[in-house]
Amino acid sequence: MASVAARYQELKDLDVEVFSCSVDSQFTHKIWQEQELSKMVSGGVPFPMLSDTGGRVGKLYGVHDEENGVNIRGRFIIDPDGIIQAMEVLTPPVGRNFEELVRQVKAFQHVRKTGEPTPAGWQPGKKTLQPGPDLVGRVWEVWKIGE
Amino acid sequence: MSCEEGVNIARVGKKAPDFETNAFVEGGFQKIRLSDYFGKWIVICFYPGDFTFV
Numbered sequence: 001m002a003s004v005a006a007r008y009q010e011l012k013d014l015d016v017e018v019f020s021c022s023v024d025s026q027f028t029h030k031i032w033q034e035q036e037l038s039k040m041v042s043g044g045v046p047f048p049m050l051s052d053t054g055g056r057v058g059k060l061y062g063v064h065d066e067e068n069g070v071n072i073r074g075r076f077i078i079d080p081d082g083i084i085q086a087m088e089v090l091t092p093p094v095g096r097n098f099e100e101l102v103r104q105v106k107a108f109q110h111v112r113k114t115g116e117p118t119p120a121g122w123q124p125g126k127k128t129l130q131p132g133p134d135l136v137g138r139v140w141e142v143w144k145i146g147e
Numbered sequence: 148m149s150c151e152e153g154v155n156i157a158r159v160g161k162k163a164p165d166f167e168t169n170a171f172v173e174g175g176f177q178k179i180r181l182s183d184y185f186g187k188w189i190v191i192c193f194y195p196g197d198f199t200f201v
Contacts, residue, residue, distance in 0.1 A: 004192060016188040019170075019179070024197040029171035032197040048172040048179055050191075060164040061157040063193045071193040078163045078189040082182065087159055092195055105188065 002037055005045040007098055014105055018047040023058070023070055026051040063089055077104060079112060119143055163189075 001020050004011075011018055024032070029049040038044035050057065058064030058071035065072050075096060077086040085108045090096070107118045116128035127147055129135060135142070157164055167180040181189070 001192070001194060011190065014188065016190050017184050019189070019191045021168075021191055021193050022196050026169045026171040026176050028197050030174075030176075033171065036198065046173075048170040048177075050179060051169040051171070052193075053169075057166045057168055058193060060166060061191070061193065065195075068195075070195040072195060074191075074193040076157065076163065076189075076191045078185075078191070080186050080188060082163050082185040084157055084159050084161060084163050087157065096192070101190065105190070109188065 001045055001049075002040045003095070003098060005037065005041045005047070007102075008046050010102055011105070014102070014109065016105055019050050020045065020047065021050040021052050021057060021071060023052050023055055025053055075101065077101075077108060079108065119147075121146065 004018065004020070008018060022029075026049070029051060033044045033049070052058055052071060055064040055066075055069065055071060058074075061074060061076065063071050063074035072089065072092065073094075073096065074087065074089040076084055079085050086104050088096070103123060106124050107122050110116070110118060110122075110124065110128070114128070117131060118126075118128050122128070127143060129139070129143060163181065165180070165182045167178055170177055170179040172179070181191075
């Protein structure tokens with residue numbers, strides 16, 4: 001969470017509301033914030049830390065590990081219509097990639113604004129594709145991998 | 148909990164399951180309802196537990 005908190009401003013600049021969620025109580029969140037997070041990140045975690053005691057929310061999102069009683073690492077991007085546009089679920093030993101989260105948010109925001117689908121690895125400013133009958137079988141002519 | 152019972156499980160392209168839960172926010176405690184934030188882009192990050200780091 002500290003790594004997301006440290007770069008929260010980048011998501012805020014994209015008008016994204018961020019929530020973290022674990023099975024810890026809100027009281028535990030408070031102690032973690034005061035005793036540790038605030039010492040790792042200036043000001044501590046700036047977004048709401050949700051308490052999911054019992055794992056009810058984790059179950060709704062398919063990330064609750066019944067055996068261990070915890071929510072595993074899952075990340076969801078929800079658009080302004082309340083539609084889930086992306087989800088990433090990882091087993092515990094591997095952490096998230098913040099750059100990839102930001103890239104996906106930017107790409108989904110671009111698609112929502114323009115209707116232009118973004119090809120693999122797209123970054124803002126890079127080429128998008130116009131789908132249609134003319135493009136079928138001719139992507140190789142207009143777009144190269146890594147472009 | 149099964150799909151037959153109409154329980155909404157998160158899937159891409161589908162409405163995000165709504166919930167209300169306790170939260171620690173800016174030094175205080177409050178209830179957060181996800182649907183209160185619909186209309187904005189939202190990122191939810193689940194993680195195994197406080198005081199762990201990956």
